[in-house]
Amino acid sequence: MSIRRPLSGPIGFNAQHSPMGAFMSFTCGNPGTKGGIGLQIGQPADQEVFIGLIDGDRYADATLKCLPFYVGAASNAAEAFMVEQAGPSEANVRPDAEPFAENEIKRSYGWATDSWEAGDLTFTVFSPFGPIPDPSKSSDRDMRDALRPAVVAQLIIDNTKGTKPKTGIFALNHSRPGPRMITDDLGGSARVGFAFRREAGVAAEVVDITGNGASDKPHAFGFMRWSATDGIREKFNPVHLLGSCPGIGFEVPAGKRYAMTLAIGSYLEAPVTTGLSGKYLYTRYYTDLTDVLRSTLDAAAKVIEKSDALDAKLEAATLSDDQKFLIAHATHSYYGSTQLLEIDKQPFWVVNEGEYCMMNTLDLSVDHVFWELDHNPWVVKNLLDNFVSHYSYTDKVKVYKDAGVSVHSFDHDPSQPPPPPDAAQLSRAYETAPGGISFCHDMGAHNNFAPKGRSSYELANLTSTFSYMTVEQLCNWTLTAACYLAKTRDTSWLKKNKKIVEEVLESFVNRGGEVGFAQFDSDKTAGGQEITTYDSLDHSLAQTRNNVYMAVKCWASYRALNLLFRDLGDKKAAQKAQELAEKVAGFVADQAVDGVLPAIFEKDNPGYNSRILPAVEGCVYPYYFAKTGYAGIKPEEVYASAAEKRMYDALKLHTEKLLLDPEKRSVFADGGIKLSSTSNNSWMSKISIFLDVTRRVFGLNANPAVAEVIKKADAAHVTWQAVGSAYWACCDQIVSGEGKASRYYPRIITSALWID
Amino acid sequence: MSIRRPLSGPIGFNAQHSPMGAFMSFTCGNPGTKGGIGLQIGQPADQEVFIGLIDGDRYADATLKCLPFYVGAASNAAEAFMVEQAGPSEANVRPDAEPFAENEIKRSYGWATDSWEAGDLTFTVFSPFGPIPDPSKSSDRDMRDALRPAVVAQLIIDNTKGTKPKTGIFALNHSRPGPRMITDDLGGSARVGFAFRREAGVAAEVVDITGNGASDKPHAFGFMRWSATDGIREKFNPVHLLGSCPGIGFEVPAGKRYAMTLAIGSYLEAPVTTGLSGKYLYTRYYTDLTDVLRSTLDAAAKVIEKSDALDAKLEAATLSDDQKFLIAHATHSYYGSTQLLEIDKQPFWVVNEGEYCMMNTLDLSVDHVFWELDHNPWVVKNLLDNFVSHYSYTDKVKVYKDAGVSVHSFDHDPSQPPPPPDAAQLSRAYETAPGGISFCHDMGAHNNFAPKGRSSYELANLTSTFSYMTVEQLCNWTLTAACYLAKTRDTSWLKKNKKIVEEVLESFVNRGGEVGFAQFDSDKTAGGQEITTYDSLDHSLAQTRNNVYMAVKCWASYRALNLLFRDLGDKKAAQKAQELAEKVAGFVADQAVDGVLPAIFEKDNPGYNSRILPAVEGCVYPYYFAKTGYAGIKPEEVYASAAEKRMYDALKLHTEKLLLDPEKRSVFADGGIKLSSTSNNSWMSKISIFLDVTRRVFGLNANPAVAEVIKKADAAHVTWQAVGSAYWACCDQIVSGEGKASRYYPRIITSALWID
Known part of the structure; x- marks a missing residue:
């Protein structure tokens, strides 16, 4: 059963409600804006969502009260047909719905549910998640269940205390032309549905849940006019095929409580991607939209049960309500970006990068890895393989002929990102030295796969946003691979990739110079310099070279390589990796000044005076290797060597000092975490990892002052x-x-690290 | 060779440039708004179109001067990535193009071309049309040629007088995410292209047309950034896969004249319609977008030649420049609405209704029939058959128990459409009598086929817009069928449809009452009344009953049925049809008062005092039956019977009097034709038919006063x-x-009647 508790904080925000791998969201929650069903887009969709009730039958002269998920202006599509026409015909169009006020609404937000109560109405969306089975090993039935491109919703109207009928409705007013009523069989005549062309739709059925025995025959009715109210109240022509606002309603007699179950789904049958031609894997298991909607209604009870179980699981975690909220919210949006394709008859896993829709951005993938490995490790393998076969490259590194730091003009505001490269930077002389393998930032964008060996993001001759992330992505593939091994012990995969792992170590060595990490920029950058995933942050996190964040991440990568070579039986390489780990750790430890680490280890660099919390981010990986048993040591033994112990102590002290900084340079005015002391940019996903390391690796939560922060x-x-x-x-x-x-x-989704 | 002459009138208007049957338009011409490639939409698309030149090489510090087909504001998509970033990075983005002023531009607008000259630039779009062969009888090669879902354009930069290079560009700045550069082979390395996802794209190649012998090797280059200028000038990264504005450019050395040929095409591979599942027939003949673009470039010379020939043909017609303009403009838009599908492995012809995208609106089809029969009669047969098998119905007619005219309150402004039915109208008692077969207003809308026997438009219980057009559509199918026979003499088709034709006559008779035409409303209207295709006009053309326009159209339908029964060998029915024709004609003639015909033959009706020019519209059909030789008589012999001669005289006098009305109630202040004396609504397509009848049937152009009007x-x-x-x-x-x-x-496209 549901354990829903109303939110005590703000309730007027959008949430994505998404199945797994369908790149689809049903989005609602923010008052006064559009949402609804969005496919393959990085933003809320373009429908007004009407969820409401009339205190009376459908024709009653009573206000339609709705949740506030619509712009509110009445649709004027009808006017297009009625030129030079004054008042009379307008008289037919009643004013639109009246929204419930925020203080009339209670909202509960769970891991897999989202629920609003207002008046006698309760509306809940169910978006359960779980392991996506490996298609090569699973039955069609299991795949259908996992990949159903739909979510379930439920609209309950409680009229147990009423003396006349009430009417509930769910309608979507479309901005684009093409809605229609579904005329195919949805699994019985009691079911009603509407769709947008071939691609998305809603089907519904109504059940009596009064629980007092004798049930009449509840039924839903469809309508489609140019507004929700017009549709529901129209006596003669509730369905006009030219209408923009299809919907489904039901009347609840006095004394009754009815629930309308809704299947909200999508189906894109054709190949959707270019470069690599991919279609949705769900098309293997579903024949069309009607099949999706019908089977979703058939499975609704299971979907609801599963969602409630997930809610209960998060509720049971030893976390604060704030933390639970963040995890739930993250999970909702996570699945909205997922896209499981079939390319060359093989599954191809893609996580799109939110509003940017870059595909499998590797510096996101590495952060998603803990979640994926908890649920479906095979998609991580899929991702690693696809990066190797399609999106890896080999470069050289640049060895500047002048001094070791860039000649960038450093006289601008350090809270701003670096300026575009000037002529001096672009023409700075360098020789090349061997580089090695690395991986692209992403695989393309907006369903267009990039050409082989190329990302959609990275460009030459830049020093900040859109430059190359060669070392960062080398770390990311390595750490993702090691996490995959840690979770699965899939040494047969590892052995197939022996050559790649060897190339990776060589590539790290070639880039690491004397100190062992990120001393050179890739020649792919031409006159520019490599950047980190913190691409629009200031100097403290922009450049890769001599960056404390990169240093610790490289250290973690060497720990990862040590384990991979151990499993490959290459003791020498394993040993070398461990030596490099210790070398980097020692170097990092040596940089501490007054108990804190500079962001950039270059005294002339404006980043030298910045203090960044992501310095500690890399610690999450060796902890994971230990925690999963893969490393064969306890988490605290990660820091067993002298150098690593020194780095551990330095990072811990760094963190503690920054969090408790009397000048509060590492928190915002509202108390939120400020990743860099010199920038107002912060990334919630990275804060989540930072907090996990702070609490779990360093145990700093034991310090009440830190815990309070x-x-x-x-x-x-x-x-x-x-x-x-x-x-x-x-x-x-x-x-x-x-x-x-x-x-x-x-x-x-990195916030889910906090759970276990 | 081209016979292009610059327009002497306004040049700042959009034109659709469309292949046949692809429901695609490349639209441009209106200054300051978006356009570009639009698929399956009833309005200009959403791209900014940059067609221009730089007086210098691509990197020159000179203004990009463009045709004014863009909003003008620089794209700010890049900002999404550059949060909290002040001036520096913006410095990279130059101001966008500067438009040519209207007085710097000459535009020529031909039947199959549209051409702009400005400075040293000439841009021309070629959209030839011609017969679409019957797929069941034609080679794949011919079908590929006819159904190529693309148009050709050409950008010429003339630098013969220059002393330094000039650069030409064509770019589309997209509102929706998803543009990409084409990496597939477009037919040689000299070709460059870009696309929007899988569905639309542009490919180009450059040739030296200086004509002075020795040619260097001209080549095109691609770019894609966030604005046209940014893309063309970017030295290091002309292509950013995240960019919104892909384009193609070419440099022209001093002394040279280069032409860049562009293929602008589309490809939708999946089924696109619901209800009846249809995909584009061109998918039979083309494998993908690259195939379309490659073959379009291959065929460009032929396309240009064919377009010029069509231009020359219209130019040679004995018509005024204004008339030629209207025909050319109509033809451009006509093909933009055409959609040739494949449903159940059979071709299925659809003309979408412009901005409304209703499919095969029958009261449009009947007007398109002359054009279609001139080009591809098989699509008319296809349409007639699809109406019979999917979109016909059988009704009863309503016989009111009270008086013969509606009880509508007639006290409102007669220049306004009728008000919605009041309670009295809705509850007006009637008995039903046999009706018969008729045809739906349309087959659906926006790619959603309506359920069998139902249109997207028609609704019950209405008295104006959206009511049923039962008699009007019965006429329309009949007249379309007879025109098809007139042109093709396809009696084998007629014999297959004998039963339908018999049902049609019976249906006419049942609806005609004493006077023989349109005396009853269909019971489909319930409490409403039937309307005509002039759906948002006033009383003068709203109701079907006793309407002079309908009367003459019914007369024409009886003439049509007379010929159809003649060919079916049913002399009795043929005779009956002719008798009805004469009966109706006599009745019409009898209604004349002071030399003009009332719009509605009901003295209590506000339409009684309206004067409408479409009274004569029906005369176009018997004229066509005669002109094609089908009727076996001369056009003037159509009016051989006494009653028909009387009607002819009445209609001719009516027309002459209205056109020469000293109060000018049938023309607007600007001189344009006003179809109803009591309404400001006018339809250009219907004016075109009216003018054709006026000139050709009545010969009224011989009257210099009429000719002047x-x-x-x-x-x-x-x-x-x-x-x-x-x-x-x-x-x-x-x-x-x-x-x-x-x-x-x-x-x-009815204006094309003026040509022959």
């Missing part, structure tokens, strides 16, 4: 999402509390 | 289109000179 931060982070990014659902990149970029984003 | 009207009609409907390309429904509805419309 984190508690305040959690609360601020909820406000960032539910208020600062209310329209954009889950948002990653926050500027001073407002969701400014990386919106509608999957990566905050 | 028509000449002035032609000029006004050009302004209606080129100014009053500048954004919406060809527009049918005009309110006082402004294109207000039925925009982006196919039906004005």
Whole structure:
């Protein structure tokens, strides 16, 4: 049974309600804006969502009260047909619905549910998730269940205390032309549905849940006019095939409580991607939209049960309400970006990058890996293989002929990202030295796969946004591979990739110079420099070279390589990797000044005076290798060597000092975590990893002062999402509390690390 | 060779450039708005179109001067990635193009071309048309040629007098995400292309047309950034896969004249319709978008030649420039609405209804029939058959128990359409009597086929817009069938449809009452009344019953049935049809008062005092039966019987009197034709038929006063289109000179009647 508890904080925010792998969201929640069913887009869709009730039968002269998920202006599509026509015909169109006020609404937000109560109405969306089975090993029935491109919703109208009928409705007013009523059999005459062309639709049936025995025969009715009210009330022609606003309604007699179950689904049958031609894997298991909707209604009870079980699981976790909220919100948006394709008859897993729709951005993938491995490790293998076969490249590194730091003009505001490269930077002389393998930032964007060996994002001759992330992505593939091994012990996969792993180590070595990590830029950057995933942050996290974040991540990568070579039986390489890990760790430890680490280890660099919390991010991986038993040691033994112990102590002290900084340079005014002391950009997904390391690796939560900082931060982070990014659902990149970029984003799923 | 002459009138209007049957338009021409490639939509698409040149090489610090087919604001898509970033990076983005002023541009507009000259640039779009062969009888090669879902364009840069290079470009800045560069082979390395996902794209190659011998090797280059200028000038990364504005450019050395040939095409591979599942027939003949673009470039020379020949043909017609303009404009928009599908492995012809996208609206089809029969009669048969098998129905007629006229309250402004039915109308008692077969208004809308026997448009219980058009559509199917026979003499088709033709006559008789035409409303209207195709006009053309327009159209239908029964060898039915024709003609003639015919033959009806020019519309059909030789008589012999001669005289006098009305109630202030003396609504397609009947059937052009009225009207009609409907390309429904509805419309193709 449901354990739903109303939110005590803000309730007016959008949530994505998504099946797995269908790149589909049913989005609603933010008052006064459009949403509804969106396919293959990085933002809320373009329908007005009417969910409401009339205190009377469908024709009653009573207001349609609705949840506030619509712009509110009456549709004027009818006017297009009625030129030079004054008042009379307009008289037919009643004013649109009246929204429930925010204080009349209670909202509960669970891991797999989202529920609103207002007046005698309860509307809940169910979007359960779970393992996607490996298609090569699973029955069609199991795949159908897992890949059903639909969510379930339920509209309950309680008229047990009423003395006359009430009427419930669900309608979507479309901006684009093409809605229609479904005339195919949805599994019995009591079911009613509507669709948008061939691609998306809603089907419904109504049941009596009064629980007092004798049931009449509840039934749903369809309508489609140019507004919800016009449709529901129209006596003669409730369905006009030219209408923009299809919907489904039902009347509830006095004394009754009815539930309308809704299947909200999609079906795209044709290949949808270019470059690599892919169609949705669900097309293997479903014949068309009607099949999707029919089977979703058939399975609705199971879907609801599964959702409630997931809600209960999160509720049972030893986390604060704020933390649970963030995890639930992250999970909702995560699945909205997922896209399981079939390419060359093989499954091909894609997570789209939120509003940007870049495909399998590798610096997101590495963050998603913990979640994926908990649910469906085969998609991680799929991803690793696809990067190797399609999106890897070999470069050289640049060895500048002048001094070791860039000649960038450093006289600008350090809180701003680096300026575009100037002529001096572009013409700076360098020689090349061997580089090695690395991986592309992404596989393409907006369903267009990039050409082989190329990302949609990376460009030459830049020093910040859109430059190459060669070392960062080398770390990311390595860490993803090691996590995959840690979880699955799939050494047969590892052995097939022996050569790649060897190339990876060589590539790290070639890039690491004297100190062992990220000393050179890829020649792919031409006159530019490599950047990190924090692409629009300031100097503290922009450049790769001599960056503390990169250093610790490289250290983690060497720990990862040590384990991979161990399993490959290559003791020498394993040993070398461990030596490099210790070398880098020692180097990092040596950089500490007054208990904190500079962001950039270059004294002339403006980033030298920045303090960044993501310094510790890399620690999450060796912890995972230990925790999963893969490393064969306890988590604290990760730091057994002298150098690594020194780095551990330095990072821990760094973290503690920053969190407790009396000047509060690492928190925002609202208490939220500020990743860099010199930038107002913060990424919620990265904060989540940082907090996990802080609590679990360093145990800093034991310090009540730190715990208090984190508690305040959690609360601020909820406000960032539910208020600062209310329209954009889950948002990653926050500027001073407002969701400014990386919106509608999957990566905050890193918050799920907090659960176990 | 081209016979292009610059337009002397307004040049700032959109034109649709469309292949046949692909429901695709490349639209441009209206300054300051978006256009580009639109698929399956009833309006201009959403791209900014940049066609221009730089006086210098691509990197030159000179303004990009463009034709004014863009909104003008620089794209800000890049900003999404660059949060909290001030001036520096913006410095990279140059201001966008500068448009040529209207007085710097010359535009020529031919039957199959559209051409702009500005500075050293000439841009021409070629959209030839011709017979679509019957797929069951034609080679794949011929079908590929006819159904190529693409148009050709050519950008010529003349640098013969220059002393440094010039650069030409063509780029489309997209509103929706998903553009990409084409990496497939387009037929040689000199060809470059870009696309929007899988569905639309542009490919190009450049040739030296200087004609002075020695040619270097001209080549095109691709680019894609966030604006046209940014893309063309970017040295390091001209292609960013995240860009919104793909384009193609070429440099022209001093002394040279280069032409870039462009293939602008589309390809939708999946089924696109619901209800009846149809995909584009061109998918039989083309494998994908690349195939379309490659073969279009291969065939470009032929396409250009064919277009020029069509231009020359229209130019040679004995018509005024205004008339030629209207025909050319109508033809451009006509093909933009055409959609040749494959359903159940059979071709299925659809003409979409302009901005409304209703499919095969029968009251449009009947107007398109002359054009179709001139080009591809088999699509008319296809349409007739599809109406019979999917979109016909059988009704009863209503016989009111009270008096013969409706009880509508007649006290409102007669220039306004009838009000919605009041309670008295809705509850007006009637008995039913046998009705018979008729045909639906349309087959669905926006790619959603309506359920069998039902249109998307018609609804019950209405008295104006959206009511049933039962008698009108019965006429329309009959007249279309007879025109088909007239042109093809396909008696084997007729014999297969003998039963239908018999049912049609019976249906006419049942609806005709004492006087023989349209005395009863269909019981499909329930409490409403039938309307005519002039659905948003006033009382003068709203109701079907006792309407002079319907009377004459019914007369024409009886003439049609007479010929059909003649060919079926049913002398008795043929005779009966002719008797009815004469009966109706006599009745019409008897209604004349003071030399004009009332619009509605009911003295209590406000339409009684209206005067309508479409009274004569029906005369076009018997004229066609005679002219094609089908009737076996000369056109003037159509009016051989006494009653028909009387009607002819009445209609001719009616027309002459209205056109020369000293109060000018049948022309607008600008001289354009006003179809009803009491309404400001006018339809250009219907004016075109009216003018054809006026000139050809009545020979009224011989009257210099009438000729002068028509000449002035032609000029006004050009302004209606080129100014009053500048954004919406060809527009049918005009309110006082402004294109207000039925925009982006196919039906004005009736103007092609003027040619022969």
